[in-house]
Amino acid sequence: MKRTLLKASVLGMMLAGVLGWDQAYGQSDPTGKKQVTSTYAITNATVFANASSSGSKATVLIKDGVIKAIGSNISLPAEAQEIKGDSLFIYPGFIDGASRAGITRPEDPKRPDNFVSSNPPDEIAGITPWRNALDQFSIKSSQVDDLRKAGFTLAQILPDGGMIAGKSAIVVLGDESSTNLVKENSGLAASLQGSRGMYPGTAVGVMAKFRDVYKNTELTQERIAKFTSSTGISRPEMTPTYMGMSDVVDGQVPVVFTVGNDLEVRRAISLQEELGFNLVLTGLEEYDAVIDLIKSSGTKVLIKLEIPDDKAIKAQKEDVNEDVKAQYEKVKEAYDLAISQAGKLEKAGVPFAFTTVGAQASDISKAITKMMEAGLSKEGAIAALTSNAASILGIERIAGTLDNGKMANMVITTGPIFEEDSQIKHVVVDGKIFDYEISKKKNGKDDGKAVDPSGNWTYTSETPAGSSGGNFTIEKSDSDLSGEITYDDPQGGGETSSPLKEIEVSGSNLSFSFGVNAGGMSLDVKVSGEINGDTMSGNMTITDFGSYSITANRTPSLIAKK
Template sequence: MKRLLSALAVTALTATSALAQTYAVTNGRVVTNTDAGIIEGGTVVIRDGDILAIGANVTVPAGATVIDADGGWVTPGIFAPYTQLGLIEVALESSTNDAGAGDSEYSVALDVADSFNPAGTHIPSTRIEGVTRAALYPSTGFNLFGGHGALVSMSGAADSLFETGSFVYADLSQSGAGTAGGSRSAAWTFLEAAFGDAAGFMGRFSAHHHGDALDRYDAAALVPVVRGQLPLVINVDRAADIRRAIRFRNEHPPVRMIIQGGAEAWMVADELAAAGIPVLMDPIRNLPGSFDSLGSTLAAASRLHDAGVTVAYTTETADGYFNARLLAQHAGNAVAHGVSWDDAFAAITLVPAQIYGVDTRYGALASGYAGDVVVWDGDPLEVMSAPTHVLIDGQETDMESRQTMLRDRYMDITDETPFAYRR
């Protein structure tokens, strides 16, 4: 018993020491994403995982680990609002792909949190590019619902999922229409029937396991969406489909809705702004990949911002399971096509946190916020800039990935084999 108590005491002391670690990031151009704006020559102090102090004249606590930004940029961590990180290792190898479940009898009730692998090899390569938080999305299966999404840190730790059951994802686009029976009319009718099943739960299922569209388990999982407790994320691109989504939201208060995709959202920007519906979109999407996205344009992001729509950027065109690391580049392209720097940077940091309701902890540098801090050697929206340090929850992370290890292993190898054997 004494040995057990001694071991517990040591464990508690070690945990307390880890939590008590203090960092001070000094001499930086600090982007706060708050009314404080950008602080030149600023310092950020992080203790116990949270930001303790920030400003131009902050005293560095004794014993703090000092990170000298050397005049570089210091920012909140990037928040990727639409990814499948940790759900897919190799997309074409089904045994490593847990994003969707096309053969399952369930849909709404599926939760990506049960499939997430914090040891996925794409997570470190994303983290070292300044991404500290992400939203995980399911793929759809046998009907237009994909299931529940989750929010995760890029720490790679076993407890990196910090919110589960964060939203429900549904596909009402061209592909969703095909799944529902061949037309958008079928897709919207299915969604209406599914909402009816959830609104009538439990009475509708008192004598039967199946409702009009969903079984008992899926209908129960949709209840929080119908009651406005969880947002419904709808994948649509076509302007006409977005208008239909707005009408659906208006006909089903208190439903909260998020538009994902939104290739033609700029065409209905005023309507989206009036409805208060946010949009997750890729600002470099400019090619008509389908008849749903004929209106794609590099000016889309600028037009949405100008109309007052809440916009967060994705890397949809670059793939969501390993290229979320390119998010800063996509935001930089938005700046090149008319978006202000402040709006573009907020669209990959603070705005995603606002959309998912976690903006009191993430997306900004202020006292009391989580210690997600990135130090850059230049403007983070410039393609040649890169992070030098990444802190997540107040802990400095390893700036190494499988790619960097391969680079270091093979970069300076001298081939001494006979010429005929060289390749």
């Protein structure tokens, strides 16, 4: 029986875890597969070698994935393919400090017959430090391509799981034919996420359990040392959990701790101060109150590349009573505080980078622009995307800036980065060139009128639960858009539907959202994509569950009348 998009992605995941470049190519090639040489010279481009660079005209020579030279008087080898960059701007490739792009959640293990909720096996309780994100990662995921289109060339991928999910890894977001591995074990992913219906089920319980696992790992290491150097000593118990935690206890890798608010920041730092492990905080959303603590502790931080939606602010009306005005003011104050935090971190002298977990790749540029409008400098934004991220991940020797001998990872734009009309035209990853189409703009707006999205659409999506499909309908009345999506009820009640909300069209881009009630959980689903005739391709993002590719075809005979 065919499953709809919602059943395959939302329900399936809930059950699993919660319930000038034409010279180099014949045509545009987003896959990077058609390269005819491994040696390129991008000539006379404006090059920004690092975050503080003011930019200068130069040629960049690339060979076998490495930057061989940057300068104005470079002797080019005969095999070099010259690419004229007179109107282009080159920046270091962006680095995602913590990502789940291309990651699928492993199946939950079956509970044993003698299961005791107060003392569950580690794997069932979400304590799996032996797991590796590479086992859950696919470079072929559309999420990887979406990040690359946004300028990201390297990412630290985090495994999906419970309180101690497993080992993170640093990968190149490059060619599908490559291993793309930079570092297999770059950290241990952890969080204050408790287990449902068993111990540890609360944040305090998670802290106690983390402390217990850490101390027992230390004790196991001591027993192993005695056992290997002495006779008459009982063999120590070497469990996967304790062996998986050993690199953290030895100080070889940090704990990449996911925290959201100031309380969780305090709890994670207190654990670090007590136990002494290396710490990187990721996922920060509400941290204004603990910036001084972050600075004094020297903790490395990755803040979310996601900001609150400002649609509620734009929709505020003038002709309202004082009580409503007061509510408006609170919403505006919360929004202003959220987007100003990055600038405050920079002002406090705290080096930080970004995590894209929970963010849509298509919204990343907007988020950074809003942060800059609220106080983050352009230099600070570029540093967070490049050199700061490389330093936090310990890969500054090979990435983060453009320099001789470093990886050929670059973002190439049509104008100065973050300016209104500037677009990412090409991304170079490990020496592979990915060429993306750009839209023609005039005065910051797409040339031509917006597309008409009305009609009956049949969609399919690739999710961890497999390929699935369904339908949605959009109707147009004057300038207003309305619609509905029908799907299998996640609660098993047959077919149900939800109205489409926030339907917007900008040029050829369509976006909308809808809500789903699944097992008592209210989930927000956002869809965005580009329409080309009667086809659409884009992404579907489910809050807290990730983003997945979606394609749709419109039935011409059912197009709604204007």
